[in-house]
Amino acid sequence: MExxxxxxxxxxxxxxxxxxxxxxxxxxxxxxxxxxxxxxEVQRARNxxxxxxxxxxxxxxxxxxxxxxSIKDIFAVHVRFLKDKALQKKITxxxxxxxxxxxxxxxxxxxxxxxxxxxVKDSYISERAADIYxxxxxxxxxxxxxxxxxxxxxxxxAAVIARELSPTQxxxxxxxxxxxxxxxxxxxxxxxxxxxxxxGIPAVVALESLSEVVRGGDIIIIDGNHGLVIVNPDYExxxxxxxxxxxxxxxxxxxxxxxxxxxxxxxGVRIVLLGNIEFPAEAHMVLxxxxxxxxxxxxxxxxxxxxxxxTEEEHxxxxxxxxGVFKNKPVIIRTMDLGADKFTQSKRFVREPNPFxxxxxxxxxxxNLEMFKIQLRAIxxxxxxxxxxxxxxxxxxxxxxxxxxxxxxxVMEDLDEENIPYNRNxxxxxxxxxxxxxxxxxxxxxxxxxxxxxxxxxxQYTLAVDRGNELVSTLYSPVDPAxxxxxxxxxxxxxxxxxxLSLCGEMASEPENVMLLLGMGIRTISLTPPMIPEIKQVxxxxxxxxxxxxxxxxxxxxxxxxxxxxxxxxxxxxLPEAF
Amino acid sequence: MQIKNAEGVHMxxxxxxxxVSNRFKSKITVSNDKTIVDGKSIMQVSMLAAGYGTKLxxxxxxxxxxxxxxxxxxLVEVKMFGEPPPKGITG
Numbered sequence: 001m002e003x004x005x006x007x008x009x010x011x012x013x014x015x016x017x018x019x020x021x022x023x024x025x026x027x028x029x030x031x032x033x034x035x036x037x038x039x040x041e042v043q044r045a046r047n048x049x050x051x052x053x054x055x056x057x058x059x060x061x062x063x064x065x066x067x068x069x070s071i072k073d074i075f076a077v078h079v080r081f082l083k084d085k086a087l088q089k090k091i092t093x094x095x096x097x098x099x100x101x102x103x104x105x106x107x108x109x110x111x112x113x114x115x116x117x118x119x120v121k122d123s124y125i126s127e128r129a130a131d132i133y134x135x136x137x138x139x140x141x142x143x144x145x146x147x148x149x150x151x152x153x154x155x156x157x158a159a160v161i162a163r164e165l166s167p168t169q170x171x172x173x174x175x176x177x178x179x180x181x182x183x184x185x186x187x188x189x190x191x192x193x194x195x196x197x198x199x200g201i202p203a204v205v206a207l208e209s210l211s212e213v214v215r216g217g218d219i220i221i222i223d224g225n226h227g228l229v230i231v232n233p234d235y236e237x238x239x240x241x242x243x244x245x246x247x248x249x250x251x252x253x254x255x256x257x258x259x260x261x262x263x264x265x266x267x268g269v270r271i272v273l274l275g276n277i278e279f280p281a282e283a284h285m286v287l288x289x290x291x292x293x294x295x296x297x298x299x300x301x302x303x304x305x306x307x308x309x310x311t312e313e314e315h316x317x318x319x320x321x322x323x324g325v326f327k328n329k330p331v332i333i334r335t336m337d338l339g340a341d342k343f344t345q346s347k348r349f350v351r352e353p354n355p356f357x358x359x360x361x362x363x364x365x366x367x368n369l370e371m372f373k374i375q376l377r378a379i380x381x382x383x384x385x386x387x388x389x390x391x392x393x394x395x396x397x398x399x400x401x402x403x404x405x406x407x408x409x410x411v412m413e414d415l416d417e418e419n420i421p422y423n424r425n426x427x428x429x430x431x432x433x434x435x436x437x438x439x440x441x442x443x444x445x446x447x448x449x450x451x452x453x454x455x456x457x458x459x460q461y462t463l464a465v466d467r468g469n470e471l472v473s474t475l476y477s478p479v480d481p482a483x484x485x486x487x488x489x490x491x492x493x494x495x496x497x498x499x500x501l502s503l504c505g506e507m508a509s510e511p512e513n514v515m516l517l518l519g520m521g522i523r524t525i526s527l528t529p530p531m532i533p534e535i536k537q538v539x540x541x542x543x544x545x546x547x548x549x550x551x552x553x554x555x556x557x558x559x560x561x562x563x564x565x566x567x568x569x570x571x572x573x574x575l576p577e578a579f
Numbered sequence: 580m581q582i583k584n585a586e587g588v589h590m591x592x593x594x595x596x597x598x599v600s601n602r603f604k605s606k607i608t609v610s611n612d613k614t615i616v617d618g619k620s621i622m623q624v625s626m627l628a629a630g631y632g633t634k635l636x637x638x639x640x641x642x643x644x645x646x647x648x649x650x651x652x653x654l655v656e657v658k659m660f661g662e663p664p665p666k667g668i669t670g
Contacts, residue, residue, distance in 0.1 A: 073591050073594075074590075076594060077590045077591065077593075077594050080594050080597060081622060084597075085620065086617055086622055087620070090622075113626065116626055116628075117625075117626070121630075122628065125587060125628045128589055128625065131590055
């Protein structure tokens with residue numbers, strides 16, 4: 001049994017056989033097989049030789065007009081290698097003797113040959129190592145490509161394990177059979193995370209060397225609630241997890257019954273629950289989970305995992321599709337928030353010594369107006385289709401807000417001139433996620449229709465802590481008294497100015513924070529869709545009077561430790577089943 | 580036989596070599612002073628990394644052994660794999 005800790009990116013528990021996906025771009029890890037699997041792996045290796053030869057024949061046929069003799073020679077050499085019985089024997093012997101996968105045998109054998117060439121002093125011969133790597137890639141492409149096809153036609157349940165998953169790999173995933181995903185690389189906003197959440201399957205990422213440890217067919221537990229992956233669990237762990245998975249399923253079922261019920265406290269105060277999404281495909285899940293709209297539509301996905309920046313039409317389609325799902329329910333689109341830890345393909349991002357304090361988000365947009373205007377045009381055009389609102393991230397001062405609004409008006413004038421319809425009264429809001437914006441909330445409030453408090457960045461900037469840095473991440477807490485004081489200021493200023501207010505940070509997905517937030521005056525919460533039912537359950541179990549009492553008490557406390565333990569105890573008293 | 584083309588037995592010559600040896604039924608081995616390899620395997624022949632001037636011992640055993648040796652000698656020493664000798668040296 002081996003336990004690996006990573007980042008939980010999609011909740012739930014999967015217990016299943018592992019299916020390992022390697023990628024030809026990376027070193028193939030050594031993975032052993034059972035004796036009974038030897039023949040299968042040998043056959044896979046042989047098939048890959050045949051298929052690679054066929055592929056080359058196809059290339060030669062198509063490339064009939066390749067005049068260059070040297071290129072023809074390269075292909076001819078590759079074919080000779082693929083037909084070389086001694087090479088095939090070397091690989092199948094390795095599978096039989098060392099009990100390793102076909103991928104590993106192919107990769108090590110050819111790399112060994114390449115290393116031999118690289119050592120030769122005669123430079124003309126030593127450069128031939130490159131040819132050997134090409135042949136390795138050809139074979140791996142066959143072996144791995146076939147496996148990818150296998151996933152698309154998967155007939156039994158499996159947990160997919162990989163170093164990292166690309167869109168081509170995940171495109172064929174079928175929710176019925178892919179029960180969970182675990183990857184070595186990735187973060188909360190990685191492609192894997194997005195796909196897993198939109199499919200609603202448990203996933204854990206950032207597991208470092210998991211894919212090297214796991215063998216196809218191993219039993220795997222993916223705990224998407226706690227960010228754990230357990231390889232070949234012992235009997236006790238396995239039965240414990242079977243029980244937990246069952247309970248989780250029952251809880252989900254119970255919570256799904258809440259879908260049609262309103263989020264209202266026991267003393268009748270109505271709370272609005274919205275969803276945070278990163279991907280149009282997640283919009284349906286917000287509705288499924290009982291969300292009443294989208295409080296944060298992150299638009300970074302449009303820029304990521306692609307070679308060029310998105311066109312206006314691509315922006316428009318992404319927004320129009322989502323608004324279409326929600327009709328008259330609110331959809332708040334946040335303009336591009338890249339920089340710091342996520343980048344576009346554009347070379348305009350330069351390396352900065354302090355990226356989180358650097359040219360990111362709205363600052364980047366204001367220096368790249370052409371790109372920014374493309375997004376604004378698309379948002380305005382989509383605004384006639386439903387309750388669309390636009391929100392600007394990382395505003396730090398009033399001038400920035402005024403400048404941003406001016407650009408929005410420029411784009412509106414352009415649309416007027418072209419007679420393109422848009423909602424002239426589209427609501428404009430800003431994220432309050434810097435201490436400066438929180439402190440200046442009263443003046444910012446006069447120029448916007450709504451605020452959304454982004455507690456993730458607000459916490460990081462207030463406490464000067466990078467939560468991704470494990471050396472200091474324990475200092476990161478949204479219930480630190482300093483952060484709570486800023487949140488209180490923002491709530492009071494928004495109420496005074498009578499503008500809408502929501503909170504969209506991760507702190508709202510923690511049941512123990514809900515009473516505090518309601519007590520501080522929050523009435524609209526936007527959160528990750530899978531958590532909507534659970535938070536609704538909390539809301540329906542409390543009274544505003546209790547919440548007010550808790551908030552008053554918390555705001556007299558001076559240390560984070562004191563506050564978090566008080567909140568845990570208070571929640572446990574009212575909601576024993578939440579823990 | 581001696582390698583006479585300037586660039587030695589790199590990939591293309593190795594391919595020509597095994598193409599010729601595979602035309603014959605005889606078992607063909609090639610050796611330098613360190614290793615003996617299968618003359619029908621491009622992997623093994625190319626891994627000898629025989630540069631200009633290297634002497635290789637080619638052995639054939641079987642019904643068409645003589646023809647095989649003649650054909651290979653023709654390729655290596657006369658045609659020189661269709662490649663030029665080093666500058667300043669004529670074949």
